[in-house]
Amino acid sequence: MREKRKLLSIYKKLYAHFGPQHWWPADSAFEVIIGAILTQNTNWKNVEKAISNLKSAKVLNPKTILESRKSKIENWLRPSGYYRQKAKKLKVFVKHLLSHYKGKLRLMFNKPIVQLREELLALHGIGPETADSILLYAAEKRSFVVDAYTRRIGKRVGLYQTADYHEIKAYFEKNLPHNLEIYKEYHALLVELAKKYCRTIPLCEKCPIRSNCILTKKVKYKA
DNA sequence: ACCCAGGTGGCCC
DNA sequence: GGGCCACATGGG
Numbered sequence: 001m002r003e004k005r006k007l008l009s010i011y012k013k014l015y016a017h018f019g020p021q022h023w024w025p026a027d028s029a030f031e032v033i034i035g036a037i038l039t040q041n042t043n044w045k046n047v048e049k050a051i052s053n054l055k056s057a058k059v060l061n062p063k064t065i066l067e068s069r070k071s072k073i074e075n076w077l078r079p080s081g082y083y084r085q086k087a088k089k090l091k092v093f094v095k096h097l098l099s100h101y102k103g104k105l106r107l108m109f110n111k112p113i114v115q116l117r118e119e120l121l122a123l124h125g126i127g128p129e130t131a132d133s134i135l136l137y138a139a140e141k142r143s144f145v146v147d148a149y150t151r152r153i154g155k156r157v158g159l160y161q162t163a164d165y166h167e168i169k170a171y172f173e174k175n176l177p178h179n180l181e182i183y184k185e186y187h188a189l190l191v192e193l194a195k196k197y198c199r200t201i202p203l204c205e206k207c208p209i210r211s212n213c214i215l216t217k218k219v220k221y222k223a
Numbered sequence: 224a225c226c227c228a229g230g231t232g233g234c235c236c
Numbered sequence: 237g238g239g240c241c242a243c244a245t246g247g248g
Contacts, residue, residue, distance in 0.1 A: 035229095036229090037230095039228090039229050039230085040229080040230040040231065041227095041228060041229085041230045041231080041243090042228055042229080042230085042244085042245080042246095043227080043228040043229090043245085043246070043247075044228085044229065045228090045246075045247080046228080046244095046245060046246060046247090047229090049245095049246090050245095078244085078245070079245060079246075080244085080245070080246095081228085081243080081244040081245040081246080082230095082231095082242095082243050082244050082245080083243095083244065083245080084243075084244085085231085085232090085242090085243055085244085086243095086244095089231090124231090124232080125230095125231065125232085126231085127230060127231050127232080128230090128231095129229075129230060129231090130230070130231080133229080145229085147229050147230085148228085148229070148230085149229065150229090187229090188229095190229095191229055194229085195228095195229085
């Protein structure tokens with residue numbers, strides 16, 4: 001069908017242009033989760049600084065975060081912005097993980113995807129995108145991640161008009177091959193595209209038909 | 224001096 | 237259910 005081919009065609013163009021992204025950039029599933037929370041409406045560079053602080057302080061594990069003073073955590077998180085909010089969110093997550101799963105993500109990830117998603121969404125500070133990022137990149141379950149870039153690009157190239165999270169998520173999940181790697185790469189590639197081009201290429205505003213949009217043009221781009 | 228960044232929750236109507 | 241707003245830092 002039409003939509004499936006369209007989605008796959010975009011994927012191929014992105015993949016051919018950018019290559020595999022190998023997301024999520026992190027050393028462990030736990031670090032993925034921390035990153036997912038810290039990157040909420042925040043530049044990834046700032047998140048890296050905060051994660052680096054946590055690593056230097058050797059607190060990048062559930063137990064130590066739970067035991068650390070709130071003010072300490074806030075200081076480590078400061079570069080990532082919203083640091084008081086995020087300190088609270090990290091506390092909430094590790095508390096849940098420790099009290100229900102002995103701090104072991106493996107145990108938590110044993111749950112079926114639907115149930116696990118509900119459970120994550122019930123936690124303070126975890127909304128749909130963060131939940132799906134955790135499911136996809138930490139738990140490695142097939143849950144498509146929708147973010148501001150996905151909304152913008154998809155709308156721009158005419159995939160959908162809606163801005164509703166679950167409608168967009170359903171659109172991708174209905175029309176993509178049921179393949180974990182494609183889910184992971186697709187989202188990462190959309191982010192890469194947005195970061196690299198969508199703010200800098202003029203005329204991108206109304207995309208799909210724009211002659212210099214990377215998604216509709218065959219020639220390669222130079223930054 | 225703005226504006227934005229891989230959102231979320233709280234409050235109001 | 238939708239429309240605002242606070243949350244905060246660092247880089248253009």
